[in-house]
Amino acid sequence: MSQERNERIVELQEQLRQGKISRRDFMRYAMLLGLTVGAAEALAACAPQPTPVPPTAVPPAAPPTAEAAPTPPPSTPEIVMEKGWQLVIDYDKCSGCRTCEIECAKRHFNEINPALAAIRIYKVYPGIDIAMYCRNCNTRPCIDACPVGAITMDEKTGANKVDPALCTHCFKCEEACHAQHVVFHPTEQYPIFCDLCDLDPACVAACPEKALSVVPPVVAPDTWAEPLDELIKERKEKLGLFQYMTEA
Amino acid sequence: MADTLYGYQGKILEVNLTDHTINTIEVTPEMAKKWLGGVGFGAYFLWNRVKAGTDPLGPDNVLMLMTGPLTGTGASGTRWQAIFKSPHTGAWARSAQGGDIGPELKYAGWDGILITGKSETPVYLEIHNDRVRIRDARHLWGLDTHETPLKIEAELKDRLVKVLCIGPAGENLCTIANMSTEFYRAFGRLGGGAVMGSKNLKAIAIRGTNGVKVADLDKYWKLVQQQRAALLSPDNYWFRRWGTQTYNEWLNDVTELGYKNFQEAWLPPEKFRTFSGQYLEKTSQLSRRACIGCANRCSTMGIVRVGPYAGVVNEIDYEGIANVGTGCGHYDYRTYMPVETEIEKMGLDLISTGKTISFASELYQRGILTKADLGGLDLTWGNTDAQIELVRMIAHRQGIGDVLANGTLKAAQKIGKDSAKYAMTAALGNEISGSDPRSSAAFINTAYFAGERGSCHNAPAGTWDNPDPQRQDKMTLFDSLVVCLFVSVDGWGAVNPLSPDYLEMLNTATGWNLSEAEFMKIGERIANLEHAFNIREGFRRKDWETCTPRMFEPLPSGPNQGDKLTPEMLKAFFDGLYQKRGWDVATGVPTRAKLEELDLKDVADALQL
Numbered sequence: 001m002s003q004e005r006n007e008r009i010v011e012l013q014e015q016l017r018q019g020k021i022s023r024r025d026f027m028r029y030a031m032l033l034g035l036t037v038g039a040a041e042a043l044a045a046c047a048p049q050p051t052p053v054p055p056t057a058v059p060p061a062a063p064p065t066a067e068a069a070p071t072p073p074p075s076t077p078e079i080v081m082e083k084g085w086q087l088v089i090d091y092d093k094c095s096g097c098r099t100c101e102i103e104c105a106k107r108h109f110n111e112i113n114p115a116l117a118a119i120r121i122y123k124v125y126p127g128i129d130i131a132m133y134c135r136n137c138n139t140r141p142c143i144d145a146c147p148v149g150a151i152t153m154d155e156k157t158g159a160n161k162v163d164p165a166l167c168t169h170c171f172k173c174e175e176a177c178h179a180q181h182v183v184f185h186p187t188e189q190y191p192i193f194c195d196l197c198d199l200d201p202a203c204v205a206a207c208p209e210k211a212l213s214v215v216p217p218v219v220a221p222d223t224w225a226e227p228l229d230e231l232i233k234e235r236k237e238k239l240g241l242f243q244y245m246t247e248a
Numbered sequence: 249m250a251d252t253l254y255g256y257q258g259k260i261l262e263v264n265l266t267d268h269t270i271n272t273i274e275v276t277p278e279m280a281k282k283w284l285g286g287v288g289f290g291a292y293f294l295w296n297r298v299k300a301g302t303d304p305l306g307p308d309n310v311l312m313l314m315t316g317p318l319t320g321t322g323a324s325g326t327r328w329q330a331i332f333k334s335p336h337t338g339a340w341a342r343s344a345q346g347g348d349i350g351p352e353l354k355y356a357g358w359d360g361i362l363i364t365g366k367s368e369t370p371v372y373l374e375i376h377n378d379r380v381r382i383r384d385a386r387h388l389w390g391l392d393t394h395e396t397p398l399k400i401e402a403e404l405k406d407r408l409v410k411v412l413c414i415g416p417a418g419e420n421l422c423t424i425a426n427m428s429t430e431f432y433r434a435f436g437r438l439g440g441g442a443v444m445g446s447k448n449l450k451a452i453a454i455r456g457t458n459g460v461k462v463a464d465l466d467k468y469w470k471l472v473q474q475q476r477a478a479l480l481s482p483d484n485y486w487f488r489r490w491g492t493q494t495y496n497e498w499l500n501d502v503t504e505l506g507y508k509n510f511q512e513a514w515l516p517p518e519k520f521r522t523f524s525g526q527y528l529e530k531t532s533q534l535s536r537r538a539c540i541g542c543a544n545r546c547s548t549m550g551i552v553r554v555g556p557y558a559g560v561v562n563e564i565d566y567e568g569i570a571n572v573g574t575g576c577g578h579y580d581y582r583t584y585m586p587v588e589t590e591i592e593k594m595g596l597d598l599i600s601t602g603k604t605i606s607f608a609s610e611l612y613q614r615g616i617l618t619k620a621d622l623g624g625l626d627l628t629w630g631n632t633d634a635q636i637e638l639v640r641m642i643a644h645r646q647g648i649g650d651v652l653a654n655g656t657l658k659a660a661q662k663i664g665k666d667s668a669k670y671a672m673t674a675a676l677g678n679e680i681s682g683s684d685p686r687s688s689a690a691f692i693n694t695a696y697f698a699g700e701r702g703s704c705h706n707a708p709a710g711t712w713d714n715p716d717p718q719r720q721d722k723m724t725l726f727d728s729l730v731v732c733l734f735v736s737v738d739g740w741g742a743v744n745p746l747s748p749d750y751l752e753m754l755n756t757a758t759g760w761n762l763s764e765a766e767f768m769k770i771g772e773r774i775a776n777l778e779h780a781f782n783i784r785e786g787f788r789r790k791d792w793e794t795c796t797p798r799m800f801e802p803l804p805s806g807p808n809q810g811d812k813l814t815p816e817m818l819k820a821f822f823d824g825l826y827q828k829r830g831w832d833v834a835t836g837v838p839t840r841a842k843l844e845e846l847d848l849k850d851v852a853d854a855l856q857l
Contacts, residue, residue: 095545097538098348099476102322105459106469112322113355113459114540122407123348126431126561127534127549186457206473208480208543209536228407239534241551244559 084136084158085196086220087204091235093211096121096129100203100212107202108192115186118194119203122228128235131212132181134160134193135225142191145176151191158217160193167191179225253277254463255317255757256285261358261380263373265447266307266365268382275359281760282847284770285316286730287342289360290331291777294340295851297364300784304335304439305421305446307366313353313412313452314360316730317758318750320351320460323472324479324542325732328353333785334438335446336423336600336655337676337702340781341438344706344727346539347430349410349454356456363447372413372451374404377458385450390416392593393428400453413451414441415595417643421445422653424600424642428592432547432563436597438678438701463759471753472541479543479735487734490525491536491546492566497524499566502689503806506682507574508629509606510672510798513684514806515574522580523569532564532581539732546734550581557586557632567705570682571602576609577629587635594643600655601642603672603679605635607656608648610670611663623647655679674795676702676787686799687808697792697818698825700778706733712817715825721771728774729754773846776838779831780851789836793822 015021104117119133136159143151143160150166151173153159167190174182174191183192196214204212215221226234236242253275262271275289283292290312302308312331319326328350334341353361356377363373372385388396397411410429417425418441425441426434435441444450462468479488486494499505500523503514521527528550538545550564562568564581568588578584591601611617612627619626623641625634625648641649652659656671656679672680674696680703685693695708698720707723710716726733729750751767754760762770795813802812826833830842843852 092535095536095538097542097545098540099322099543102541106322106465110465111459112320112462112465113457115355115457116459120408123430123537124407126537126563127551129535129537206476208476208545239551240553241559241561 086136089131090211093209096123099206103202103206118192130231141176142173145172157196159196164190180227254759257357257359260360262362264365265367284728286314286329286728288728288774289314304333309333311363311443315354318729320354322541325735327730330435330440332443335442336439340778343435343437345435347433348540349429351540352410352454357458367448370448370450375454388450393595409453409455411453414444417595418445420645424597424655426597462757464756468756476543491548493525495566503687503808504683506684508577509610552582560586560589562589567682571599575602575606583632590636590639599681600679604652616665669797674703675792678702681705686803686811688811712821717829724774725771
């Protein structure tokens with residue numbers, strides 16, 4: 001690490017201490033300076049937190065019999081990943097028309113080319129159309145897996161952001177992904193994640209079936225992203241197809 | 249404009265399967281403006297490359313798969329077209345297909361594929377953007393149309409690859425074989441599958457990641473969104489809700505729902521109940537399926553949940569119901585869907601095969617074919633098991649299947665014994681599709697006679713009293729753009745290329761400034777070239793002005809009981825049509841004046857007019 005960078009980190013630590021920047025900002029700037037997630041976290045830990053980050057989810061009501069014993073504060077500050085906004089889909093409504101793909105590519109690249117869309121429709125079997133896209137997981141193995149810190153989280157929506165200039169095309173994000181599915185730019189080969197269009201998604205607006213919607217963190221489902229095959233299996237089960245099938 | 253041809257990719261892929269060479273044909277602005285795309289390009293190449301008298305199943309026939317300027321532009325209902333010389337009729341053939349594969353070809357950077365020659369061993373074509381490979385398909389030969397795409401997907405390790413393939417029927421050169429994709433979508437009619445089979449081409453796998461460029465994207469997108477909004481408007485409510493099942497009720501009410509090989513065309517309410525859109529929606533619907541970018545999503549996927557064939561999933565649409573369902577004597581989707589699924593698995597055309605089964609069933613009913621003739625099949629009306637077995641026999645050309653594999657008319661010639669009058673064919677000897685043309689309330693009945701590709705339900709030319717070639721030209725334009733007929737808001741009823749405004753869409757996409765008259769002229773030019781191709785093949789007016797004698801008998805039942813066609817009606821219709829077309833009324837040969845008016849001087853020269 002160069003001297004110059006070091007100075008900047010110290011500066012950032014100072015700002016964090018004074019509460020001028022948030023902990024998330026600190027991590028982001030530190031990573032932009034070329035630090036790994038672990039190192040940034042360690043540096044952030046050096047700076048005492050102005051206030052602990054409150055969990056956004058409503059805490060479960062304490063059972064009435066339990067004694068109200070104050071829980072000791074954790075000794076090391078734990079990273080609390082806030083649940084972000086989520087794009088959710090109702091497979092019962094989806095007709096697999098791929099309007100979402102076309103609109104997504106139009107919004108982000110101003111082109112007619114579904115291959116540039118962050119969402120992919122797999123037309124697996126007559127009646128089963130599965131949409132795959134970044135589900136905004138609570139944990140982001142993709143961010144941890146990225147060796148250069150090209151993937152960051154958006155402040156407002158919690159969606160992944162990618163810096164194509166940093167990406168080294170190692171595809172480790174896809175390996176790490178809970179769904180084993182990341183869309184890559186067909187020629188530049190960097191990952192394209194759903195960025196929720198700053199909470200005004202083109203796909204949601206255009207979906208003729210109204211199958212897609214974007215939901216705030218309080219109602220966002222707790223589910224993890226799942227691989228395509230799992231989703232197909234679930235869908236077949238839901239439609240009651242398994243009883244007729246010899247092979248899954 | 250000079251450098252970029254907006255709306256097109258600017259090149260057509262030419263594959264010669266004899267020596268496994270690959271060529272690129274440039275699409276010039278002049279060619280695009282003259283022929284538009286889709287059927288237009290097909291007509292142009294077929295006229296220039298397929299000489300008169302070419303064997304449709306020989307290496308010299310050309311199989312073309314063409315997209316148009318609107319294909320893959322994100323508009324609703326964009327498709328692609330197959331054009332070839334038909335082995336079924338020996339005439340010009342075109343067929344359209346939905347799904348994702350046509351636009352995918354455009355995204356791969358090609359405006360079309362042109363296949364010539366014949367491979368020595370079975371092959372399939374892999375197109376991944378500019379990379380085109382001819383791959384070995386010996387291990388795929390014999391597989392049905394449901395297994396083949398899955399095998400190819402696994403082989404190419406790509407779940408997004410779109411596959412067009414043929415089944416055993418195409419391999420065995422049944423002239424009623426189709427080319428199939430997504431399990432149930434097909435270039436159905438006129439034996440494209442046999443042409444593919446004759447070239448030893450099992451499948452075409454396409455994957456593309458390029459974009460389609462239009463001249464004014466923002467304006468174009470407004471039109472796309474307008475079109476989408478129109479499809480979602482209340483005007484389109486019923487079609488969007490029930491798809492083509494909407495027509496079941498309506499066509500039954502006007503005595504058009506062909507029943508038992510058109511012996512009747514109406515079902516009394518208690519029998520019809522199980523085919524109403526309402527009943528099917530409640531009992532069978534699994535989900536809906538759309539072609540790429542389409543808000544109409546008219547494929548109604550149904551499932552059979554009870555009985556010996558439980559688990560069969562397929563689209564339930566009007567043509568399936570009318571040809572294989574009521575046409576073959578079924579009263580219930582649960583009994584006919586397994587037959588339809590088998591037809592599609594084997595890679596046979598739903599309409600012609602449905603008509604062939606009902607033809608054989610009627611011969612069995614009348615004792616012309618016996619159980620022994622049929623190899624022990626009890627072909628009573630609505631016998632699912634026997635019909636499935638018959639479909640397999642047709643696809644593999646076993647026993648009676650070998651006789652039936654070339655469609656009803658040729659089967660009737662082989663069977664003899666007066667069986668020809670039960671072959672439900674019209675123009676050029678092609679099978680009539682699902683609706684009965686006798687009813688006076690019918691409005692697509694003229695298509696069974698005036699269709700350039702022979703009897704079909706897609707190219708009506710006005711009514712019997714008022715022939716209207718412009719309507720056919722509009723259909724031709726649809727097939728050149730290439731867009732779906734169902735996307736016009738009024739559905740099939742009032743087809744009108746200006747609603748949604750396809751002309752404006754075309755102008756915005758290409759940056760041209762065509763007027764409506766110029767637009768219609770392109771349609772007329774293509775229609776004339778199609779006709780010229782058929783004339784060069786030796787077809788004359790009498791080949792269109794023909795149909796099964798049953799259509800001259802009155803309808804035996806239903807609200808329109810007693811309606812019938814007469815030879816006089818046909819004669820007056822053709823007189824009027826050919827007059828308006830500017831063709832010779834007696835023979836149907838185009839006149840030099842007409843062809844020159846349409847910039848087809850070379851065609852007039854070739855026909856020695």
